[in-house]
Amino acid sequence: MTNRKNPSSIQDTLKAIMGAQRIILCAHLQPDGDTIGSLLAMKALLERLGKEVTAICHDPVPKNLHILNGWEAVQLASECTIDRFDLFCALDCSDSDRLGDALPLFNKAPLKMVIDHHASNTFYGDINYVDSKVAATGNLVFRLYEAAEMEIPIEVTPYLYAALSSDTGNFAFGQMDEEFFVQISNLLKAGLDITRYSRALHLMKEVDFVKLLSRALASLSFICDGKISYMCLTQQDFKESETAPESAEGLVNYALNLPGVQMCFLATETRENRVKFNLRAIQPHNVAEIATHFGGGGHVLAAGCTLEMPFEKAVSLMKERMSQSVC
Incomplete structure (x- = not known):
């Protein structure tokens, strides 16, 4: 088991994922584009790896993120009835309070994983893949695709674009570096319709x-x-x-x-x-x-x-x- 005070390696993170079959993915309460985009992209990766995945969140997915296909699969944590699972993975949650109604499920998990980019992360999991030098949790999920040697399918590109663009004000601020824009470039190569999703996520208002x-x-x-x-x-x-x-x-x-x-x-x-x-x-x-x-x-x-x-x-x-x- 990883020392909770130190970040886990991507290798240890992927090893824990591969060793689990039934996995709960959880976004933080009052969800934004990074946590929902990361969750949906992670869900797609795990399902391609043959895992049984349940996606939950304390709050409903915001209307502006309904453009992301598959958002309906995100259940309210208070309505989740799963009682047998191998791994609980918190995405973009700096501490356990951000889990909201999902906290009881997290506490009973046989293995707890945290994937996050907040500098204030409290390393509350057994596996803590935390890197505060990246702009978004979506950057870390992108790395997991690479570590698993999985190509990013076109249907996943909007998820990761939502994650990376939301936490940078659509590339206006944040810790953007060469890796960040290489990932964006790879999303475009994979078929991302950036014009459509940029307008929907950042220009359109309810x-x-x-x-x-x-x-x-x-x-x-x-x-x-x-x-x-x-x-x-x-x-x-x-x-x-x-x-x-x-x-x-x-x-x-x-x-x-x-x-x-x-x-x-x-x-x-x-x-x-x-x-x-x-x-x-x-x-x-x-x-x-x-x-x-x-x-x-x-x-x-x-x-x-x-x-x-x-x-x-x-x-x-x-x-x-x-x-x-x-x-």
């Missing part, structure tokens, strides 16, 4: 998103001489616009991509005394440190956390903590 965007922009505020910006969405906003917090995914970037802004946040009141924060920054700042301070986590330039307290108090604390980092 009507509910646009409704919330108008409300978020109306709340746009600046502190620290314009170096910090922030937007707020309250329960009243969701009620009046007949939308849900899930539709606000990606809104925070509108507060960051403004002249002079170095750091920003979107505060979302998901219920009374519960405020979700999406944090963003440009180099050389680090919002992962801020998120960790409040019990969250993420990447250097993109992170998040949740505070259990009244909305105004939570926003005040975040403004104060960001100001300490920037002003």
Whole structure:
């Protein structure tokens, strides 16, 4: 068994996979393109290897990812009835709390595997294939295809494109290197329709998103001489616009991509005394440190956390903590 404090090699990871027959794959709660794309690509790989695969997630697959064929196979973790399996694999989950309702299944797994790229990963599995130098967990799944000597079929290319593009803002930020773009090149060689999926995943917006965007922009505020910006969405906003917090995914970037802004946040009141924060920054700042301070986590330039307290108090604390980092 691998030392949980050290990353596992790709060879050990593949060996564990080959030694298992019944495998559960799990995406993180409030799923995004990287975790769902990685899960679907991993599911396809394992099935080609002859494995019995069950894919689960705490939350439903977001509407914008329904363009990925096979998304319907992802079950709600709370509805999963599997009781006999050999391996549980968490994808893009920095710690076990990110598993949500899948945590009981993870805890009973005879072998626990983690495949992730977050620097804040807690190495909570028996096998921890963790590399924080890559831009997305999808990069690690791509490597597993190579290690298994499996060609990537055309139907898998959208999954990996969704993973790699989602965590880099469609190639606008993140830890992109030569390997990253070689993988993208190989996806194109395998038949990826990048025009179709780029438009669907990054340009098309649901009507509910646009409704919330108008409300978020109306709340746009600046502190620290314009170096910090922030937007707020309250329960009243969701009620009046007949939308849900899930539709606000990606809104925070509108507060960051403004002249002079170095750091920003979107505060979302998901219920009374519960405020979700999406944090963003440009180099050389680090919002992962801020998120960790409040019990969250993420990447250097993109992170998040949740505070259990009244909305105004939570926003005040975040403004104060960001100001300490920037002003």
